[in-house]
Amino acid sequence: xxDDVAPDSQVPSWTRAVQQRLARGLPVERLLPDRQPVYxxxxxxxxxxxxxxxxxxxxxxxxxxxFFGPQWWHxxxxxxxxxxxxxxxxxxxxxxxxxxxWGQFFMASWREGRAPTxxxxxxxxxxxxxxxxxxxxxxxxxxxxxxxANAKDAVNASGAGGFFNVLNFGQMYGLxxxxxxxxxxxxxxxxxxxxxxxxxxxxxxxxxxGAE
Amino acid sequence: MTxxxxxxxxxxxxxxxxxxxxxxxxxxxSSPDVPSVTIRSWAQQQxxxxxxxxxxxxxxxxxxxxxxxxxxxxxxxxxxxxxFSPQAWMGTRLPVDSAxxxxxxxxxxxxxxxPDLTAALSQYxxxxxxxxxxxxxxxxxxxxxxxxxxGLVAVAAGDYxxxxxxxxxxxxxxxxxxxxxxxxxxxxxxxxxYTRPLLFMGDGxxxxxxxxxxxxxxxxxxxxxxxxxxxGQTWLWLYTLWYQVPPFNGNANADLMVVVAMAVxxxxxxxxxxxxxxxxxxxxxxxxxxxxxxxxxxxxxxxPTARPAGGATSPPLSTGP
Numbered sequence: 001x002x003d004d005v006a007p008d009s010q011v012p013s014w015t016r017a018v019q020q021r022l023a024r025g026l027p028v029e030r031l032l033p034d035r036q037p038v039y040x041x042x043x044x045x046x047x048x049x050x051x052x053x054x055x056x057x058x059x060x061x062x063x064x065x066x067f068f069g070p071q072w073w074h075x076x077x078x079x080x081x082x083x084x085x086x087x088x089x090x091x092x093x094x095x096x097x098x099x100x101x102w103g104q105f106f107m108a109s110w111r112e113g114r115a116p117t118x119x120x121x122x123x124x125x126x127x128x129x130x131x132x133x134x135x136x137x138x139x140x141x142x143x144x145x146x147x148x149a150n151a152k153d154a155v156n157a158s159g160a161g162g163f164f165n166v167l168n169f170g171q172m173y174g175l176x177x178x179x180x181x182x183x184x185x186x187x188x189x190x191x192x193x194x195x196x197x198x199x200x201x202x203x204x205x206x207x208x209x210g211a212e
Numbered sequence: 213m214t215x216x217x218x219x220x221x222x223x224x225x226x227x228x229x230x231x232x233x234x235x236x237x238x239x240x241x242s243s244p245d246v247p248s249v250t251i252r253s254w255a256q257q258q259x260x261x262x263x264x265x266x267x268x269x270x271x272x273x274x275x276x277x278x279x280x281x282x283x284x285x286x287x288x289x290x291x292x293x294x295x296f297s298p299q300a301w302m303g304t305r306l307p308v309d310s311a312x313x314x315x316x317x318x319x320x321x322x323x324x325x326x327p328d329l330t331a332a333l334s335q336y337x338x339x340x341x342x343x344x345x346x347x348x349x350x351x352x353x354x355x356x357x358x359x360x361x362x363g364l365v366a367v368a369a370g371d372y373x374x375x376x377x378x379x380x381x382x383x384x385x386x387x388x389x390x391x392x393x394x395x396x397x398x399x400x401x402x403x404x405x406y407t408r409p410l411l412f413m414g415d416g417x418x419x420x421x422x423x424x425x426x427x428x429x430x431x432x433x434x435x436x437x438x439x440x441x442x443x444g445q446t447w448l449w450l451y452t453l454w455y456q457v458p459p460f461n462g463n464a465n466a467d468l469m470v471v472v473a474m475a476v477x478x479x480x481x482x483x484x485x486x487x488x489x490x491x492x493x494x495x496x497x498x499x500x501x502x503x504x505x506x507x508x509x510x511x512x513x514x515x516p517t518a519r520p521a522g523g524a525t526s527p528p529l530s531t532g533p
Contacts, residue, residue: 036217039507046226053226057234074245083245084238087442091237092230094447106499110485122482129447136445142246143439146423148406149414150430157291157467159298162282162305167411170404203504204495 031196039203044107047100048195052188054093059181061086066177070140070169090132101125109201117194124187131184134176137166148172246426246439251395251409254418255386256363262386263365263379264355265416269310270375271348274415277310283411284308291468299468306407314412318394319378322385329381332374339373347373363387430455450477 064082065073073079101121110118137148148166155161165171255262268274278286282305290300316333323329336344354367365383367376385391395409413419420429428434435452438444454460454470463469485491494500501508 033219034216035214038213038215039504040217041506042503044503046222049223050226050230053223053230054234056227057231074247080242080245081238084241084243085234087243088237088241089230089234091443092234098447103503105484106494106497107503108491108494108500110491115485118485119482122484125481126478129445132445132447139245141244141248141439142422142426143244143428145248145410145413146419146426146428147435149410149419150435153289154467154471156282156289157299157465158471159302161299162302165306165405165407167407168405173404203507204500206507 026193026197030199037200037202039206040200044099044103045200047096047103051093051096051100052192054089054096055184055188057089058086058093059185061089062177062181070138070173074140090135094128094132097125097128107201108204111201111204112198114194114198114201117191117198120187120191120194124184124191127180127184127187131176131180134172134180138169138173138176140169241442244439244442249413249419249422250389251386251392251413252389254413254416255383255391258416258418259360259363259365259383259387260355260358261416261418263358263383264352265412266315266379266382267348267352267355267375268415269314269412270316271345271352272311273352274310276308276314276411276415279308279411282306284310291465293465293468293472297468308408308411310411310415313408314395315378315382318385318391319381321394322381322390326381328377332377332381335374336378343373347371347375351375351379450474 061082065079065086068079073083104118104121133147133151137144137151151166152161155164155166251262265274269277272278275289276283278284278288280286280288280290281299281303284304284307290297292300316336319329319333323333339347350370351367351372354370354372355365358365358367360366363383364380382391385394392409395412396403396406398405423429423434424432426439427437428439430452433449433452433456435455436445436448451470451474454473455466460466460469460473480487480490
């Protein structure tokens with residue numbers, strides 16, 4: 001090796017640039033903290049993590065249902081049980097997501113540069129509604145028939161009916177089991193990273209508390 | 213000032229706790245699954261309604277026949293707010309001809325070996341528009357007093373042309389389940405698009421009567437309800453609310469009005485941090501004093517900008533998103 005070869009640390013590298021950016025923006029002690037500010041002591045702080053836990057079971061039960069196909073849960077008791085797991089984990093997911101959303105609203109959690117975190121969280125809520133809706137119209141029972149027959153009018157009125165056909169089971173099922181869950185998972189990861197990078201917001205009117 | 217906090221333990225407890233709760237709810241309460249309706253069951257349970265609907269498809273008087281975009285060139289269901297009509301702008305993207313797709317093509321497909329039906333179809337197709345209209349008007353009127361008799365629809369004697377033969381044949385193939393297949397088929401082997409059978413069933417009253425029994429109608433806050441006594445899409449409560457109150461309820465453009473209203477409100481939710489007044493509500497309401505009650509009660513001197521140990525340049529940390 002000749003003397004004019006630059007040390008490894010000085011060789012420009014896209015990979016090293018990403019490494020350094022991650023090290024600066026999200027060091028491991030911030031990604032997985034073992035200490036919290038003393039004002040972090042309310043159950044409200046748990047709503048977010050419970051929402052994620054419910055989402056884990058939504059996806060896990062959904063994977064099982066998708067593996068065995070859309071008819072399975074109508075014809076077997078095991079399938080019905082997994083559908084029930086899916087149904088109730090979705091209900092818990094929404095309950096705790098809404099509690100989390102209201103909690104963060106009353107804490108004005110968008111302060112001090114956290115507006116993007118709020119915005120992504122709100123988008124997750126809206127995309128989750130789409131996820132649930134596509135699931136309801138893909139159930140293949142009376143409920144899904146009626147919801148699809150009715151919802152088509154609003155979707156058509158918006159001009160989206162020709163592209164987002166709620167009467168097309170194949171389209172709704174594909175969106176429900178693949179595209180929308182991937183979108184939600186991606187957005188949740190982004191949301192968590194945003195929270196980790198900025199940390200929890202300080203109490204309102206606390207010393208040093210910043211602008212909205 | 214900081215204190216120890218075990219984030220991974222918190223996540224693990226949340227996972228176990230939610231799983232336990234979900235398993236208990238699933239085991240005890242199960243989940244709703246009212247079987248789907250078929251055209252076959254419709255024909256068997258309410259044959260008069262099916263024949264009346266099919267006659268309406270031929271006459272062009274049903275909801276789907278005059279619907280408009282994205283199904284056809286009608287205008288009955290096309291909504292607008294002044295010049296704003298995205299439904300009309302998008303045009304016909306999912307072509308559906310109610311008379312041909314729901315009635316005439318299935319009859320044509322099932323006419324092989326049935327000379328009476330073949331002759332009836334020829335008579336109908338060869339007739340003038342005015343003749344067809346006369347038959348359809350008379351038959352529609354007669355159906356108002358029709359009675360179901362052993363799987364057949366009996367009407368008073370009259371000049372209905374080929375319609376009794378056509379409708380009797382349609383009812384027979386519907387009762388046998390074949391009409392479900394005809395409406396679902398799009399020429400290929402595999403099928404997943406239920407646009408045509410659902411539009412046809414939606415034109416009748418059988419599906420809506422079952423939905424009403426399950427409190428699913430729009431006037432019953434149906435969009436957020438579920439069959440039985442299970443919770444439905446309760447997160448759609450605001451969306452559903454608009455349909456219950458003026459000026460939305462009963463308005464011919466209600467769907468578009470609600471969609472626009474919800475689009476604006478959804479955008480507002482995302483943009484709360486930037487909306488003057490709305491972003492200050494948390495400061496005016498004392499809920500945050502309940503959430504951080506220990507902090508406010510103790511008059512803690514802990515600086516909210518205190519950094520955790522080992523993170524001298526890091527902002528305060530969160531327990532979760």
